[in-house]
Amino acid sequence: MSEVGVNTISFAGRAATSSQFKAIYSEGMGLVEETAAYLDGPGRSAAKVLPRMASVLYAAESMRLTTRLMQMASWLLLQRAVNNGEMSRDQVLSEKSKVRLDGFNVDKSAPGWNDLPEAFRDLVERSLRLQNRIALLDREIYRPAEAAVVPDNENSVKAQLDLLRTAFTSN
Template structure:
């Protein structure tokens, strides 16, 4: 017996154009602004008072933080363009290849990490959490085959339940 086609709803696609996306967009852009203000003001002052090792780490982490936030802002702007009808999905897919959302980890055990200003470490942590949320949404929207391809040993719980119901109510 062949499996009937199921009509599925892309929750990620709807979430990307919902109030939740608008909140994510606002949070991301606010974090970009907050980080810029910090790095240009209190962060610059605090970095001059750091021990040498922490100062070097601060410089490296501030570049990573800035890069991470710019990559997320780029993704958010592309998604907003799709939502507003300014770009097609295909246009976004070609531009999206330039955006990196998954390669900016932080070594919290690095020498000098605990000497970094608490406000700076907080910005890093918040940017990492936001990066994870954006990367998850990106995978759900633009790589749904990754999210829905399951081996027989690793099925989606809902799909497994639907298969059980089909089997139970199948005509013989």
């Protein structure tokens, strides 16, 4: 008899090393640039006219948003380096310990959330979705034993479908 899992295909491994990684990488880096442009331009103007509660929330959430995006960009750059043979897996594991992909959730019931500019809320939502996809990919690649445990705030079926879509579709 053969062992279970001997012929199992790692969808995460395929996604991380396939040309589809380029799509996630481009999406992540594009979101970083789009967010920076928004926060330095229209977001700065919009923040000046927000009600007090929304203004405080905007300041806090914009810091969380930029931190979240920088963490994701760091992970994407590390994964690109290992994919391109610029770093060994051990080097990436050492550096990756500094990257935090979990724990940046947003309280959409916070006072002032609905007063925030729609474009800003959209950037936050998109960053959270991308963060969940990258965190799932990270668990699948680097911590497969933990990959089966999905955070309460993440729909496991949707997460797996996103991972499959990343691995096998082209955009």
